[in-house]
Amino acid sequence: MITYLLKSTACLALLLFFYHLVLEKEKMHSFNRFYLLVGVIASFLIPLATITTYEKIQVEPITNEVAQTFSNPIFTDNSVNIIQENPINYTQIAIYIYSFISLVLLFRFGFNLFKIIRKTRTYKTIGHQKAKLVLVDDKILPHTFWNYIFINKDDYENKKIEQELFTHELTHVTQKHTLDVLLIEFLQAIFWINPLFIFIKKAIQLNHEFLADDTVINQYKNTFQYQHLLLNKATWNNEYYLASNLNYSLTKKRLTMMTTQSSPTKILLKKLAVIPLLAGFIFLFAERVEAQEKQEIKEEPIEEIVEDVSFKKEDFYKSEIYKEYFYQNIFITSKDKNGKK
Incomplete structure (x- = not known):
């Protein structure tokens, strides 16, 4: 079990390293979303794969001539009084501790999910295209969970919310980004001992913002104005756990991506590079089994x-x-x- 966890962690680390080194810099956000999700699943499945190698061995035939020798048994009294002690099972204790922490994290995950669902039923909701606007009293920027967009009631009624923000959040709704967040949060609660899930979660959420930003820029054709809008909203508070929010990781990397121009040929080559990468990981981390093929020497x-x-x-x-x-x-x-x- 420990060997499996080490292989899974190493595989996920290399997949994440390849993403940051090669894929993240290009404008292929839909492919990167697929890569990150499949990479997490592949890190669990690849160590379970087996590669079988065959080795021929020669087996001498068994003859019917059996030499049997008998001797009188000799009985000796070697009885020793053994005092049995019950040793402490540290492995079982470690499993109990690990399971307890996982249950606590799963409870927190379920409680945060319950709080968001309760807000959708507590406050007034209004239909807006393919989403539902939840008018809350909190002074927040628009946030998205599933097909719900949480916005401040006063800002909505006074029409202080820019159309770019609505487009940004509608992208999260239509592309079902909440599914990715829920999946990674659940896996992080189970495999909390693996710190890489913190980084993979950040990479997934940042890629969601790349997708939403790209939609806004393609629709409104004003990159500078949109960047200025985001910078003005950067200091707003976010109290909605599990929800996609506008000012998540508003760093230089995100602002630079809005003006990045990618070559189609370069993007295609980087996509194709993923195939030998996964094949190499299978060869590197798969379990090897040696099967012996017996070749019997027959006596006619x-x-x-x-x-x-x-x-x-x-x-x-x-x-x-x-x-x-x-x-x-x-x-x-x-x-x-x-x-x-």
């Missing part, structure tokens, strides 16, 4: 050897050599016409 009976030669057994029995051997100790008596022997 004498009768089979006789059948293999150029003549048959019947011809052998009729031969002069066999007759001389068969009749060598026989005496023949006969009588003449006069009755004499």
Whole structure:
């Protein structure tokens, strides 16, 4: 089990390293979303794969001649009084501690999910295209969970929310980004001991923002104005756990991505590079099993050897050599016409 966890962690670390080094810099955010999700699942499955190698071994035949030797048994009294102690099972204790922490994290995950659902039923909701606007009293920026967009009630009624912000949040709704967040949060609660899930979660959420930003820029064609809008909203508070928010990780990396121009050929080559990467990880982290193929050396009976030669057994029995051997100790008596022997 420990070997499996180490292989899974190493595989996830290399996948994440390849993402930050090669894929994240290009404008292929939909592919990167797929890569990150599949990479997490692949890190669990690749160590379970097996590569079987075959090795031929020669096995000597078992003869019917068995030499048996018997001797009178000798009985000795070696009885010793053994005092049994119950050692402490540290492995079982570690499993209990690990399971307890996982249950606590799962409870926190479920409680935060319950709080968001409760807000959708507590406050007024309004239909807006493919989403539902939840008008809350909190002074917040728009946040998205599933098909709900949480916005400040006063800002909505006074029409202080820019259309770019609505487009940004609608992208989270239509592309179902909440599914990715819920999946990674659940896995992080189970495999909390693996610190890489913190980084993979940040990479997934940042890629969601890349996707939403790209949609806004393509629709409104004003990158500078949108960047200025985000910078003005950067200091707003976010209290909605599990929800996608506008000012998540508003760093230089995110602002630079808005003006990045990517070559289609370069993007295609980087996508194709993922195939040998996954194949190499399978070869590196898969379990190797050596299967021995037995090659038995057979001893043919004498009768089979006789059948293999150029003549048959019947011809052998009729031969002069066999007759001389068969009749060598026989005496023949006969009588003449006069009755004499």
